[in-house]
Amino acid sequence: MHKLFATRSPRWFAAAGIAVMALSAALVLPSSSPARAHDALVTSSPAADEVVTSIPTEVSMTYSGEVFDASSAIVVEVIDSAGTNVALTTPVVTDTKVTQAVEPLSSPGVVTVRWRVVSSDGHPISGEYAFTVDAPVAPSTSAEPEASAIAASPSAPGQSPTISSTPEQSAMAGAVAEVDEPTSSISVPLVVTGVAVVILGAAALVFFSSGRRRRQQVKQQKGTVDEQ
Incomplete structure (x- = not known):
């Protein structure tokens, strides 16, 4: 698992974060848009x-x-x-x-x-x-x-x-x-879920990026010890 994440570039983590946020936006936006209006x-x-x-x-x-x-x-x-x-x-x-x-x-x-x-x-x-x-x-x-x-x-x-x-x-x-019936409504549970997904996606991106930096530092330190 560590080797798998170690081989991923920062661009991969950024793309993954963007994909997560885009998915959450797709879940939230339809729920808050007004329903189709009647003809006139x-x-x-x-x-x-x-x-x-x-x-x-x-x-x-x-x-x-x-x-x-x-x-x-x-x-x-x-x-x-x-x-x-x-x-x-x-x-x-x-x-x-x-x-x-x-x-x-x-x-x-x-x-x-x-x-x-x-x-x-x-x-x-x-x-x-x-x-x-x-x-x-x-x-x-x-x-x-x-x-x-x-x-x-x-x-x-x-x-x-x-x-x-x-x-x-x-x-x-x-x-x-x-x-004369309501033409729009906002689903509060879906909005909350969408916001939570965005936050989790951002946190995952930060976690993966910081973990990769730590692994690189450990690898560099290990190489220095082996040379000594």
Whole structure:
């Protein structure tokens, strides 16, 4: 064992110490880095708070990461100024973009978009924004304006329009609580272990270097005695 360490050069001991410290740093740093953040809405069309002068036929949203493509995980509601959800069919997902077709609006005014998707890290995210439609709505050419008004009116006289709660809205409300979860943590045991490894590596380097010097001194002294 002594002969093995005696044949090692100082460079070898230095390299060994550096390797030990690098290994300890690799153990410590990942534990203290923040967890991956959830994706977020980057842009939308029409944009939030935008005033458009034409009737939109669709709304689209672009996120910071790729959206999980599953019809059950994506909910988009487009609520017009009358309180009606005018979203048609299911949203279409293309990488980071979600597009929702809408039916022609019955009146201009504020349109609210409520959305829920699953981000690339597997967590549901949700939100809403609004834009304003400032464009004339084309009058109906059919002879059924009265029937359309009856279909859009409340079931009871004097009752104001209400939006019934749907399972999708309930799921959307539950998803908000899941988003606000901690995104980073520091593992104290791993940090302590990493620091201990660094200290032990440095101590080993000093020990091996000082031991080699002592062996060289003993060897020199022994050679001097033999010559005498």
